[in-house]
Amino acid sequence: MYLYGLLLVSAAFAEGSFSVGTNVSLGVEGAPKASVFAVDTVDFYSSNWRGLQIPLETGRNYETIDPFFDLYFGGAYKDFSVYFNFPLRKDIEAWYEDDYSSNVTLSPDHLDINVPTEGYAKWVYGAGFLQAGRFKPEMGPSPNTLALGGAPYHDAILWNFSPSIFRYDFFISSLNSHLHGTPSTVGGEVTDTTSEVWKQANLEVDNQRNRSYTEPYKTLVYHRVGVDLNFAWLYIIEQSVIGGKQVEFRTINPFMFWHDNYASGYTKANVTLELGFRPTKGGSFYYQMGIDDIKSPVGETGKNSTRGILSYLVGYNQKIDTKSWGSFDFRLDAVYTDPAAGNERLPLLKYTSRRMYRSNYRDQSDADFADMFFVDYPLGYRRGPDAKDLWFTTAWNYGRHSVELELAWLRQGDKDLYTDYDEAVVCKQALSGVVERQYILDLTYKASFWKGLQARLGGGVRHYRNLDHIEGADGFDFWLTSGISLNFFYSKDL
Numbered sequence: 070m071y072l073y074g075l076l077l078v079s080a081a082f083a084e085g086s087f088s089v090g091t092n093v094s095l096g097v098e099g100a101p102k103a104s105v106f107a108v109d110t111v112d113f114y115s116s117n118w119r120g121l122q123i124p125l126e127t128g129r130n131y132e133t134i135d136p137f138f139d140l141y142f143g144g145a146y147k148d149f150s151v152y153f154n155f156p157l158r159k160d161i162e163a164w165y166e167d168d169y170s171s172n173v174t175l176s177p178d179h180l181d182i183n184v185p186t187e188g189y190a191k192w193v194y195g196a197g198f199l200q201a202g203r204f205k206p207e208m209g210p211s212p213n214t215l216a217l218g219g220a221p222y223h224d225a226i227l228w229n230f231s232p233s234i235f236r237y238d239f240f241i242s243s244l245n246s247h248l249h250g251t252p253s254t255v256g257g258e259v260t261d262t263t264s265e266v267w268k269q270a271n272l273e274v275d276n277q278r279n280r281s282y283t284e285p286y287k288t289l290v291y292h293r294v295g296v297d298l299n300f301a302w303l304y305i306i307e308q309s310v311i312g313g314k315q316v317e318f319r320t321i322n323p324f325m326f327w328h329d330n331y332a333s334g335y336t337k338a339n340v341t342l343e344l345g346f347r348p349t350k351g352g353s354f355y356y357q358m359g360i361d362d363i364k365s366p367v368g369e370t371g372k373n374s375t376r377g378i379l380s381y382l383v384g385y386n387q388k389i390d391t392k393s394w395g396s397f398d399f400r401l402d403a404v405y406t407d408p409a410a411g412n413e414r415l416p417l418l419k420y421t422s423r424r425m426y427r428s429n430y431r432d433q434s435d436a437d438f439a440d441m442f443f444v445d446y447p448l449g450y451r452r453g454p455d456a457k458d459l460w461f462t463t464a465w466n467y468g469r470h471s472v473e474l475e476l477a478w479l480r481q482g483d484k485d486l487y488t489d490y491d492e493a494v495v496c497k498q499a500l501s502g503v504v505e506r507q508y509i510l511d512l513t514y515k516a517s518f519w520k521g522l523q524a525r526l527g528g529g530v531r532h533y534r535n536l537d538h539i540e541g542a543d544g545f546d547f548w549l550t551s552g553i554s555l556n557f558f559y560s561k562d563l
Contacts, residue, residue, distance in 0.1 A: 089142035096552015098134035099170040099528065101146065101265065101509065103127045104537045106165045107442065112249040121439045122538065125453060125485070128444035131161050132221040137173045137556070148194060154187040162430045175521065178429040182390035186222050197229040206240060208293070209343075210355040211384050212401045212451065213460060216306045216341040217291055219447035220422035225289075226321070234298055239323040240291035245423040246312070248416055249443075250531065265416040269313060272414045277334030282313025287417050306341040308448065337418040339411075351388035354488045359379065359449060361410055376497060380406040380450065395467030401462040408496040409485035410454040411447055421445040421486050422464025438542060441485060445486055455482035455499050469517040473527075477509040483538040500535070507533040513550055521556035 102123035110122030136158035143152035159172050163179040174180055175508035189202025205222045208214070217240070226240035229542075250264025261267055270283050293305035307326050316333040317327075345355040382559045385400035411420030428441040453462045459478040466470060483502035484493040496502075513527030527550040536542040 076540070082241050085144065085146040086560055087144045087563060088558070088560040090139075090556065092211040092554060092556045093140075094137055094139075094552060095112065095173050096137040096171070096525070096554075097169045097549050098164070098172045098552075099548025099550050100130035100133065101126060101507070101529075101531050101548070102130065102165060102548070104539070106162055107439070112441075112443075119439045120441045120443055121445045123442050124428070125444060125446070127165060127218075128161070128446065129451060130309070130428075131164060134158070134164070134170075134172055136180075147471035149190070149192045150174075151190045152188065153185070153479065155183075155185050155388045160182070160428055161426050162428055163279065172552075173235070180429070181426075182429060184413070196232040199229075200227045200228075201225070208238065208240070208291075209561065210345060210357075211382065211400065211402055212388070213382055213384070213404050213496075215357045215359040215380055215406075215449050216293075216308055217345075218449055221424065221446065223289075223422070228410075231297075236293070236295045236297050236302070236304065238291070238293040238375040240289075241321055242291075242422075244287040244310075245291055245425065246285045246287040246417060247423060247425065261432075268414070269416050274337075274414055275420065276335050280316040280334050282335040282415075282417070282497045284314050286315045287312045288316045288321070289422075290322070291324055294326075295343070301347065302343075302345045304341075304343040306343060308339060308341070308420070309336055309338040310418055310420060310448070311336050312415060320549050328534045334415075335418075336501045337413050337420070339420070349387070350408060351390070352386065354385050356383050356470050359406075361407065376494070377410050378407045378494070380404075380410045380454075382450070395470075398462075398464040400460070400462045402458075404452075404456060404458045404460070405449055405499060406450050406452075406454045406456045408455040408482055408488075408492040408499060408501050411449050412484075412486055412488065412493050413492045419445075419486055420448040422448055447486065450477070451483065453485055454493070455484040456480065456499055457499050471515045473513045473515075475509065475511040475529075477507065479505075479507040479509065481505050503535050503538040503540055505536060507519065507536075513556035513559075523554045524552075525554075526551045 078353055103126050106123065106127065107121035108124055112290050136156035138157040139154060141152070143150060143153040158181045159174045159180045160179050165169060166174065185203070189200055191198055191200045198224065203222055203224050205220070206225070206227055208217050208218060209416050212218070223242040225240060228239045230237040248259055248265040249268055250266035251514045270281055273279070286307040286314045290309045290311065291306070291486065293306045295302060311320055312335060320336065342358045343354055347353050359380035363377050382402065382404050384400065386400045387459060389397040413419050415563065422445070424444045424446060428442060431438045452458060457480045462474065464473045480500055482496070482500045482504055484496055509529065509531045511529035513528070514523060515523060515525045517523045528548055532547065532549050534543045
């Protein structure tokens with residue numbers, strides 16, 4: 070996004086422009102990690118194919134580290150621009166196993182081969198923009214948003230339309246539809262009743278009436294409509310996951326909310342209400358309520374729906390600019406997510422974006438060799454369901470210097486998006502089962518020097534209890550972040 074801003078500046082002075090840049094970042098990128106790299110064997114076929122599940126926390130923190138080399142370039146013509154980013158970064162397992170969490174590698178088998186992760190075209194017009202490609206949309210009032218918040222990127226189309234006080238966004242993303250488990254024979258019956266392939270073909274959501282949806286498709290459709298009055302805003306957001314069936318226009322119609330496909334058994338929809346106020350200059354208070362289900366006697370099941378499934382975010386962000394002391398940015402967020410938030414009986418209807426990490430780190434002759442690693446990133450709150458979390462972040466910028474501080478008090482029950490829906494939904498309050506607690510402090514100092522040279526130094530400490538929901542797994546861990554980076558950028562008007 071940094072390059073894209075520069076492209077717009079260039080395009081403002083000429084009809085077209087070309088830009089190219091590199092960024093070298095060498096150092097250590099410590100962060101909280103799960104107690105083990107891979108949890109278990111989630112997918113296995115014969116003796117020559119194996120997939121392992123990486124815990125969400127490891128994947129989520131890995132996606133925040135800087136690659137050790139970036140090549141990025143793009144072009145702009147009037148209001149249309151194209152951007153490509155080609156990063157070199159360390160393999161996720163090589164980073165996890167490194168005691169210092171270095172982001173640098175000279176070994177080909179320690180190099181991440183799951184790139185690029187960003188590349189898109191964007192057209193900016195008078196009342197909004199249209200964007201298509203691979204990118205991470207920034208749609209919420211906070212990094213802890215309950216809607217469209219967890220995935221590191223999407224292969225998607227985003228349309229923004231914002232005339233006057235009216236706000237409208239339409240987003241459609243093609244999600245990975247891979248399911249764990251393999252049929253016993255090609256086209257044969259699935260015999261492993263614990264596999265996701267079997268569950269998708271044999272389990273049912275309410276009102277499905279014995280229909281099965283097993284086509285290899287999973288699509289996310291997001292609508293947001295509302296008003297922004299400067300001093301306040303109000304949005305209504307619908308997210309729909311369409312799984313096991315190819316999308317049709319009537320299921321993704323950009324101008325229709327609540328497409329009424331749930332009763333057919335291939336769509337899971339939720340609604341988020343977002344309300345915000347700007348009581349002071351640079352300050353904003355925001356509130357979100359995520360609604361997965363509402364207890365109601367209306368339906369075709371012959372009984373009331375199970376119960377209401379609600380999640381909440383409340384937060385405040387304050388930005389202060391001073392002439393003598395630089396600028397400050399404070400944020401305080403409190404998050405509550407239901408144990409069944411984003412969950413469902415059918416795997417292709419769960420609110421997850423499945424990311425596959427192919428790796429050269431292990432040799433095929435190793436006993437623990439895996440062909441692929443999986444992380445399921447939530448499509449809502451970035452830490453998933455069954456959580457009561459409190460986040461405080463602050464940043465100070467003064468000339469060439471900046472300091473960032475994060476404090477977190479995180480509590481989470483053991484119902485995640487891998488938990489069977491019928492087991493999760495009977496838990497009526499968050500913090501069910503074995504509760505994991507984390508107390509985190511992370512501090513980073515950065516200094517910028519001549520011609521794009523920057524140095525950083527920081528670290529963090531975490532005190533945890535029942536880590537990874539293992540009773541009695543208590544202790545402390547520490548990490549270090551430090552290094553130097555050098556950025557080169559060239560732009561030419563055409």
